[in-house]
Amino acid sequence: MKFLRICFYVIRQSAKNIARNFFMIFASVVVVFFVLLVAGAFIETGLTLGNAIEQYSDRADVEINFKTYVTEETANEYLRYIAADSRVKEVKYISRDENIERIIEFFDEYRDIYEGYRDSELLGFISLEVQLKTYSDRESFVSEIEAEPDVDNVQNIVETIEKMELVRFWVNIATITASVVMTALSLLLIFNTVKLTVIARKKEIEIMKYIGATDVYIATPFVIEGVTTGLLGALIAFLSLWGIYNGVYSFLKDLLADSKIVPMTFAESGGGVILLFFLLFGAVTGFIASVFAAKKHMKV
Amino acid sequence: MEEIKEETGTVNKGPEIVFTNVTKEYPNGVKALDNVSFRVAPGEFAFLMGHSGSGKSSLIKLLMLEERPTSGSITVGNVDLGSVKSSGIPYYRRLIGIVFQDFRIIFSMTVFENVAFALEMLGESRKEIEKQVMAALDLVGLAEKRNEKPDCLSGGEQQRVAIARAVVNLPGIIIADEPTGNLDKENSVEIMKILQKINMMGTTVIVATHEREIVAETGQRVIELNHGVRLLGDE
Numbered sequence: 010m011k012f013l014r015i016c017f018y019v020i021r022q023s024a025k026n027i028a029r030n031f032f033m034i035f036a037s038v039v040v041v042f043f044v045l046l047v048a049g050a051f052i053e054t055g056l057t058l059g060n061a062i063e064q065y066s067d068r069a070d071v072e073i074n075f076k077t078y079v080t081e082e083t084a085n086e087y088l089r090y091i092a093a094d095s096r097v098k099e100v101k102y103i104s105r106d107e108n109i110e111r112i113i114e115f116f117d118e119y120r121d122i123y124e125g126y127r128d129s130e131l132l133g134f135i136s137l138e139v140q141l142k143t144y145s146d147r148e149s150f151v152s153e154i155e156a157e158p159d160v161d162n163v164q165n166i167v168e169t170i171e172k173m174e175l176v177r178f179w180v181n182i183a184t185i186t187a188s189v190v191m192t193a194l195s196l197l198l199i200f201n202t203v204k205l206t207v208i209a210r211k212k213e214i215e216i217m218k219y220i221g222a223t224d225v226y227i228a229t230p231f232v233i234e235g236v237t238t239g240l241l242g243a244l245i246a247f248l249s250l251w252g253i254y255n256g257v258y259s260f261l262k263d264l265l266a267d268s269k270i271v272p273m274t275f276a277e278s279g280g281g282v283i284l285l286f287f288l289l290f291g292a293v294t295g296f297i298a299s300v301f302a303a304k305k306h307m308k309v
Numbered sequence: 310m311e312e313i314k315e316e317t318g319t320v321n322k323g324p325e326i327v328f329t330n331v332t333k334e335y336p337n338g339v340k341a342l343d344n345v346s347f348r349v350a351p352g353e354f355a356f357l358m359g360h361s362g363s364g365k366s367s368l369i370k371l372l373m374l375e376e377r378p379t380s381g382s383i384t385v386g387n388v389d390l391g392s393v394k395s396s397g398i399p400y401y402r403r404l405i406g407i408v409f410q411d412f413r414i415i416f417s418m419t420v421f422e423n424v425a426f427a428l429e430m431l432g433e434s435r436k437e438i439e440k441q442v443m444a445a446l447d448l449v450g451l452a453e454k455r456n457e458k459p460d461c462l463s464g465g466e467q468q469r470v471a472i473a474r475a476v477v478n479l480p481g482i483i484i485a486d487e488p489t490g491n492l493d494k495e496n497s498v499e500i501m502k503i504l505q506k507i508n509m510m511g512t513t514v515i516v517a518t519h520e521r522e523i524v525a526e527t528g529q530r531v532i533e534l535n536h537g538v539r540l541l542g543d544e
Binding site: 011012013018212217219221 | 373396399400401402403406407413414415426427429430431432433434474478
């Protein structure tokens with residue numbers, strides 16, 4: 010019972026501290042918010058790129074789309090010709106119907122409109138999906154095929170993936186750098202906020218020490234203050250990011266006629282894991298900074 | 310920690326204080342106390358007299374375990390202060406009430422809150438806090454001013470709040486470091502009367518002062534220090 014009463018008393022003191030140092034705490038919360046906003050934006054971009062890469066990874070290395078006039082017979086000749094190429098591992102024939110079905114599926118919400126064009130020659134084209142033996146042959150192979158008069162376009166999926174992987178690599182580097190710098194900034198600011206509170210209450214701490222308060226008892230309100238600062242910053246940052254990403258996601262969805270755009274982690278999962286990560290980051294940062302500040306400045 | 314709690318738990322009201330060949334030398338070479346020995350009997354009232362720099366404050370710091378002696382031993386009741394670990398110091402300090410020259414009360418709190426502060430820390434119930442705080446405020450004659458803020462009080466009243474805070478958890482020892490240093494004659498006499506009243510209840514009281522007039526008026530035992538050496542104060 011005594012322990013519970015002590016806990017309640019300490020929590021009351023913490024609440025008083027927070028109310029008393031509202032503006033200083035607000036400044037720290039703003040910094041934590043920006044830290045997580047920037048780091049969160051990088052993390053989300055990295056995750057979204059990951060989703061995009063995953064989507065592309067399921068596809069063939071190279072997709073050859075023929076012009077609409079190309080017949081099955083001509084396409085099969087190309088298939089045999091490509092299959093005989095020593096650089097090619099596997100070729101798959103995609104018929105007109107299969108391609109139309111794919112388009113209709115892609116624009117699922119507008120299925121009815123596209124169904125009307127099922128027999129249109131404009132939509133119907135034959136494709137070949139090619140898996141190459143080695144990626145190094147890709148460029149020469151693609152340029153040769155592109156030169157063929159019956160070929161409308163060639164989708165070089167591997168190149169796209171590679172470009173995205175490169176972007177993801179730099180995004181990850183930026184994420185780590187930003188996280189380290191911003192974490193240091195958060196730690197420093199929370200440390201200073203708590204330090205100023207400790208200094209402002211130096212006399213009180215001195216009295217508490219003389220009347221037999223333990224270090225844990227004296228430090229706990231400051232630690233609660235630090236953790237609260239971190240948690241508030243994290244929560245506000247999460248809500249802002251969640252709002253921004255949902256807005257962007259909805260905008261893109263509308264813009265691209267509800268096609269299957271790359272899913273964003275926030276919008277798709279509701280951001281549960283990211284919220285947890287943010288809160289953990291806020292709590293741990295606040296805890297470490299305040300423990301150090303309290304420990305360093307509590308000696309009387 | 311438990312060990313200390315157990316050790317200090319055996320110190321009851323008014324324990325004996327024994328200094329045996331205590332020397333305190335600071336890292337800068339200043340010797341604040343030089344081979345000082347004395348004994349304060351359980352429930353005794355003793356003045357610690359001496360000019361500025363005589364070693365009074367160092368002696369109090371040793372008693373409060375703010376400092377450790379360079380050599381010699383100090384015992385309070387059956388607790389050898391040399392054996393008290395850092396983590397045990399708060400528990401030891403709960404057995405001592407301390408009063409300072411500059412009062413050291415918190416101006417943002419009311420009189421009641423300043424005194425209750427020490428009990429809140431121990432997790433006492435509201436009812437118990439109310440009872441003990443009012444008893445302490447009655448003792449120092451400030452029950453009527455329980456809801457006042459310290460800046461509405463005179464210097465003498467502020468020192469009485471500090472005394473109430475020191476006695477509220479019924480410590481065995483009260484140490485007062487120049488308690489009348491910032492007060493006029495009338496208030497000084499009043500404060501000394503309160504300290505004597507507390508002593509009559511069985512609490513060991515040590516008052517550090519340089520005011521001979523006050524010491525003479527009370528007629529209590531004197532332990533005199535001069536440049537760290539004990540001059541007077543036979544048992």
